[in-house]
Amino acid sequence: MKKKNVFVVGYDDFNVSMLESIPEAEDYNFISLLSFHEIRDGDGKPIESLLKKAVSRIESFDGSVDAIIGYWDYPVTLLASILTEKYGLPGVPVESILKCEHKYLSRLEQAKVIPEHIPLFEVFDPFNDNYMSDVKMLPPYWIKPIKSFSSYLAYRINSDLDFIDAREEIRRYIGKVTEPFEDFIHQYDLPEELTKNKGKTCIAESLLSGSMCTLEGYVYNNEVFVYGIIDSVRETDSSSFSRYEYPSKIPQKIQEEMEEITRKIMKHIGYNNNTFNIEFFYNQTSGKITMLEINPRHSQSHAFLFDSVDGVANHKIQLDLALGKKPELPEKFSGKYKKAAKFMTRTFEDGFITKVPSYRELKKINKENKDIIIKLLATEGTRLSQMSYQDSYSYELADIYIPAQDENDLIEKYNKVISEIDFKRAFENDISIV
Known part of the structure; x- marks a missing residue:
């Protein structure tokens, strides 16, 4: 059978490796339409320049264009929407994307159908x-x-x-x-x-209060499906995230209520034939469920979690939809592990990174800790406050993906990895200027 050509907007090695792990990966060619670095380097430039580059690459490609996908935030979501429409492929209308991405307009739409669940x-x-x-x-x-x-x-x-x-x-x-x-x-x-x-x-x-989680779902032929809920655990006394953890600990009844809220809003905005995720707060004291925001894509941060616990990365769902198929998923919780998390290793004080873990050190950690993935975000010589797109209160040094059999196993593995990772930092007062 001839392989299908799947163009990826925001192509990066880590997520393409997750795509290549899905069961039918050998049936596809994953092709970089725009790399992640081109997308990020394009910040501050008109979206039209990225669009022209993407169209030029498609037009010069000698072969079929079977699907266009992307799993990053703006401008990937809009680019994918425009391109799928241009080439007659399954995708989300631009208007529906904007009703998610434009925070004020999204709130106006939410207020029409779920007013009791928004701030x-x-x-x-x-x-x-x-x-x-x-x-x-x-x-x-x-x-x-x-x-x-x-x-x-x-x-x-x-x-x-x-x-x-x-x-x-x-x-x-x-x-x-x-x-x-x-x-x-x-x-x-x-x-x-x-x-x-x-x-x-x-x-x-x-302000919103309570436990935070992210509901992952998709719409196929105007029918809304939910396939998982991930807990977003924050740092103590901080709004910054500590980790994303799956499966969620939120009570099943509350999860079902979130699913019903999700169906109302996604149908209302005319969202169709793509993945999405919605961030919620659940206040256990008051019982109130409040929506934080809608993202018109699945979360690439959660791909490893679903792969570890459910047996397949959520990238597969978008891939199926982009090819016009209803997603087929294995039975839930049929993966190798019972628990998985993406830990975001942070610091809350600015400074210069003078040392990061070496390749040899990371290889040793990976050998001793099976199936754990470490992605370094900071590089030697970097001033933390000059790193792109950090939240307003902290600086992220590394992402650490860990599968486990239970909560204790998860935390023990993380603490062990952290004790072996060697970041060094200097402060401005420590550096003499000659």
């Missing part, structure tokens, strides 16, 4: 010095750009002074992501409600 929210212009006329909400609350990811430029506001400080940071960096996003919105023939709120806009939202 209070207001939109404001961070470049308006008379901000008190825009934000009526009393602290504490969160502010963030209407387009962001990984908590980039998201700040908790406890006082007017916090607002002023955060606004200055937002003013300085907001254009990096939102300007190309705004350019895109205004170039397409979209409904007025999607174009009247400019990209350099922020949203203020009331």
Whole structure:
């Protein structure tokens, strides 16, 4: 049988290795349409330049174009949507993508069908010095750009002074992501409600509390399916994530309620033929379920978790959908392990990285800890505060993927790996300038 050609927007070695682990991988050629580095290097540039590059590569390809997929956030989600429409392949309409990605417009849509499951929210212009006329909400609350990811430029506001400080940071960096996003919105023939709120806009939202989780699902022929819920565990006394852990510990009844909320909103926005994930908060004291945000893609961060516990990476689901097939999954919890997590090793203080674990050190750790994967994010000589797209309160040094048989096994393995990883850091006062 002739192999099908699958073009990947945001191609990177780690996730392609996960794609190549799925049972039918030998039936496909996974081809880099745009690499991850091209996508990230393209930040701050019009989406049109990336689109032209992708179209040029497809047009010059000598073979069939059978599917186009992507598992990263903006601009991958929009690029994949535009390209699948252009080449008549299964995909999500651009309008549905924007109703997820534009945080304010997404809240407006959510308010129409699930008003009891969203926070209070207001939109404001961070470049308006008379901000008190825009934000009526009393602290504490969160502010963030209407387009962001990984908590980039998201700040908790406890006082007017916090607002002023955060606004200055937002003013300085907001254009990096939102300007190309705004350019895109205004170039397409979209409904007025999607174009009247400019990209350099922020949203203020009331605080959410409780346990946080991410529901992973997909829509096939307008029918919504949920295939797993992952717990998002935060650092003590911090909004930064410590790890993603699967399966979830949230009670089954609450998971079912989240699934019902999910069906309502995804049908309402006309989402179809693609994966998605939705972040929720569950407050055990009040019993309240609140939606944080909708992402129009599955989470590549969870691929290893599903592969370890369910026996197949969630990349398979998007691949099936992109080929026009209803996803076929193995029986749940049929993988080699009972538990899996992605740990995000962080530091909360700025500094210069003077040493990272060597290849030899990592190889030794991997040999002693079967099936564990370590991805270094920081490099020697890097100043942590200059790393791209960190959250507003910490710096991520490494991602560590660990499978286990239970919670104790998981934590023991992580602590062992951490004790063997050697990061060294210097502070500004430690460095003499000659």
